[in-house]
């Protein structure tokens with residue numbers, strides 16, 4: 001019954017992400033939200049592909065075209081997720097000057113706008129705490145692992 005449990009969870013996730021207002025989110029949090037939403041879509045697309053395969057096998061129905069369409073859809077979703085992840089990486093590279101609020105690169109020691117020294121706390125994710133969402137916790141861990 002693991003498959004049904006997964007499906008149930010996917011439906012719950014989808015409802016949650018639809019209910020939550022995207023407009024409340026900004027910057028990295030918004031991109032992360034988009035990634036999550038696309039991942040939910042991808043899961044449900046895979047579930048549809050799976051059930052079409054099952055019905056083709058068990059009922060002898062030809063779902064070749066539907067499956068091909070869904071696979072194209074999954075490719076597009078995967079592409080979107082990759083683009084969002086790239087955007088997220090870019091956003092994380094960017095940093096903000098505490099003196100003037102201007103954008104500075106993550107490696108900069110001084111602000112190119114006002115010349116102030118860039119002070120950084122340990123853990124670059126601090127800025128995201130405003131948008132903290134326990135559902136994004138796993139992703140944060142993943143990201144940290146990737147950076148190591």
Ligand SMILES: [Zn+2]
Pocket residue numbers: 097098099100101102111112113114115116
């Ligand atoms: Zn500055």
